[in-house]
Amino acid sequence: MTLGIHDYGVFVLTGVLLNLTPGQDTFFILGRSLSGGPRLGVASALGITAGSIVHTVLAALGLSAVLASSAVAFTAIKWIGACYLIYLGVRMLLSGRSEAHELSTARSADGSAAAFRQGMITNLLNPKVALFFLALLPQFIAADSPRKVLAFLVLGATFVMTGTVWCLCLALASGRLRSGLIDEPSARRALSRIAGTLFIALGARLALAQR
Secondary structure: OOOOOOOOOHHHHHHHHHHOOHHHHHHHHHHHHHHHHHHHHHHHHHHHHHHHHHHHHHOOOOOOOHHHHHHHHHHHHHHHHHHHHHHHHHHHHOOOOOOHHHHHOOOOOOHHHHHHEEEEHHHHHHHHHHHHHHHHHHHEEEOOOOHHHHHHHHHHHHHHHHHHHHHHHHHHHHHHHHHHOOOOOHHHHHHHHHHHHHHHHHHHHHOOOOO
């Protein structure tokens, strides 16, 4: 390619395999879909996509390199993200006690907006995502490329696009599973508890993450 991108097919395959590997984003979407249904699952998936786009732009402009070189910046963002995930998990555990609250949230436009916002924030506050873009994408850009920033953006867009397809499929599939249990009050409460516990576990996992 004129942009200096090489082994593009290998990059696409690598991106697909990495997207299929369960990670924080995968479990976040599962939690939102199981607790709120397909609509909230899709909204959270799109929020994660928005966060990944921001990560791509920041990495292309070199701003994400700050996280790679500064232990203080990495730790600060890591702890903010961990606390946010734990906060969401606690809220979900508490809201699971009120079925009326859960149903009204799942069916409202505000619920979808909140799920989108939460997905984007959790993705942005995961410093490992920024470091991932810095580590993977440059390997497929020639050192003498005259348009490194544009090449970075093209590869990032490719990765985000394949990831979005997978995230939407995951959200719809798990959301339909939840919809099949919606008439069972005990099942709804159990799904909320599972999702809340999952978010708290993700927060703890992120808190323990190393650069």
